[in-house]
Amino acid sequence: MFDNIRADLRAYGGDWGAQGFWVMLVYRFGRWRYGVRPALLRKVFSFIYKVLFKFVQIITGVELPCEVEVGRNFVIDHFGGIVISGYAKFGDDCRIRNGVVVGLKNVSEPTAPVIGNNVDIGAGAKVLGNIRIGNNVVIGSNAVVLIDVPDNALAVGVPATVKVRQQSETTAYT
Structure with a gap:
């Protein structure tokens, strides 16, 4: 500990x-x-x-219950309005900001996202359901992510659209 x-x-x-x-x-x-x-x-x-x-x-x-699996260097950049489901899993070097919700899409389906390493989640983003967020991903502010996001991608919009980032963009965030 x-x-x-x-x-x-x-x-x-x-x-x-x-x-x-x-x-x-x-x-x-x-x-x-x-x-x-x-x-x-x-x-x-x-x-x-x-x-x-x-x-x-x-x-x-x-709200970060102890049932959540969190990797190393998990940073809550700004506080307030953050709700994380106990079913969620985070990899290493993840960062979240105010207004973020990581949780269930449906109450009847108790599964939450599995988030990879080096993921940056922008303010107000919602990441919901039985999905996987890859490594080196940026989720834009106020995005609503309901689908899997592959490694080295950017998810923006409502509902989120996924854009694969160029190698130079990927290294800019790491």
Whole structure:
């Protein structure tokens, strides 16, 4: 847990006051508590996690449950209005901004997107359903992504259209 927290702090440039870092701190604690033994102590930590989760959710406007699988260097660039389904999965070096929703397309189908490495999700974007977002992808602001996005692509618009980026564009974002 502490190695992940140190890495998260580095991802936020050492800024303890970054609200995204607060969210990641509570997230890491929530993941860590699953391994606590005995069960009675784990229940105490679970109660503490639930209180901290709600507190951070109210203060920052970010809902990142500990059931989400998050890779290294996950950065919440701007806080507020961010909702991520517990079924979602993120790779390494992902960045999201305010107003982003990553979640279910239909309540009856409890599957959320699987997001690759080095994905940048713009403000207000919605990424919904049982889809895969490839590596080195940029999702534009306010895009509504309901389809798979291949590696090295750009998804923009409502509904999102996918454009494969040139090699020079790809390296500009990495």
